[in-house]
Amino acid sequence: MKTRNLTFSTALSIALTVAVCLSSRQTANAGSPPPDSTGGGATVKGTVRLQGAVPKLKPINMAADPSCAKQHATAVPAQEIIADAKGNLQNAIVFVSDGLGDRKFDSPAQPVVIDQKGCMFQPHVLALRANQPIEMTNSDSTAHNIHPVPTNNREWNKAELPGSKMAETFPREEIAIPVKCNIHPWMRGYVAVFKHPFFAVTGKDGSFNLGNLPPGTYTIEVWHEKFGTTTQKITVGVNDSKNLDFVFKSM
Numbered sequence: 001m002k003t004r005n006l007t008f009s010t011a012l013s014i015a016l017t018v019a020v021c022l023s024s025r026q027t028a029n030a031g032s033p034p035p036d037s038t039g040g041g042a043t044v045k046g047t048v049r050l051q052g053a054v055p056k057l058k059p060i061n062m063a064a065d066p067s068c069a070k071q072h073a074t075a076v077p078a079q080e081i082i083a084d085a086k087g088n089l090q091n092a093i094v095f096v097s098d099g100l101g102d103r104k105f106d107s108p109a110q111p112v113v114i115d116q117k118g119c120m121f122q123p124h125v126l127a128l129r130a131n132q133p134i135e136m137t138n139s140d141s142t143a144h145n146i147h148p149v150p151t152n153n154r155e156w157n158k159a160e161l162p163g164s165k166m167a168e169t170f171p172r173e174e175i176a177i178p179v180k181c182n183i184h185p186w187m188r189g190y191v192a193v194f195k196h197p198f199f200a201v202t203g204k205d206g207s208f209n210l211g212n213l214p215p216g217t218y219t220i221e222v223w224h225e226k227f228g229t230t231t232q233k234i235t236v237g238v239n240d241s242k243n244l245d246f247v248f249k250s251m
Helices: 002-029
Strands: 042-051 093-098 112-116 125-129 134-138 144-148 158-160 165-168 174-180 188-194 199-201 207-213 216-224 228-236 241-243 246-249
Touching: 042 216, 042 228, 093 125, 093 174, 093 188, 093 207, 112 125, 112 144, 125 199, 134 158, 158 165, 188 199, 199 207, 207 216, 216 246, 228 246
Parallel strands: 042 241, 042 246, 112 134, 125 188
Antiparallel strands: 042 207, 093 199, 093 216, 134 165, 144 158, 144 174, 174 188, 216 228
16 A cells, blocks of 8 residues: 555656646747846836927917817917927837847737827827737717828728727837828827837836846837937846936927
8 A cells, every 4th residue: 555655646746747847838838928027127217308499389270170179278289399398308219129139029918098089199109019909099079080101010091980999900010100080180190019018108207217128238219200210229237227318409
């Protein structure tokens, strides 16, 4: 009996070990882990700033559709250049453009949302991952249509009735895709599509935060719809925290 029990115990231990190994292999084959799950990632923070006077742009004229105009008590500022008194630039896309090699990253299943509210695309600049769902909502009482004009993805043009939702994806990286509404010509925005998770869109204070970067040397690029692109190189180590600022010159 003792010999039989020992044999069974040994067999059970071997079976459990094999199962764990197979499970680990299946997890690895399912895709790379999230960048923050391995530990030791670096952080690159900074700001994007405009040097010189902020160009004065004409406010948006919505008189062509009274249902849009009545939603705003004051004139709506143009969205192409938004900067505060210090020149901190909003809606700039900051991202790793080189240095990741052949690393692969799974696309999130959680959708990002772009809303049509006040006859404007909100947000004006949106960034997401390739194959990540983009949920488009219409919070207005008037119809809109969403018409992206990509060069590296499929073009589509879809009408959207008030209160409705729909979803789409972009399978390939592209920075950045112009988006328009054919019904309301002032409605314009951009969607940036990435094959990796290391990107950010600057907020009102012009700041960005790229977290969980694996140690290495990278080219960090900034894209802005009016000022074009600029780049810097940076090397980060394990658990590094570095600051990187970018400056565009006013037109």
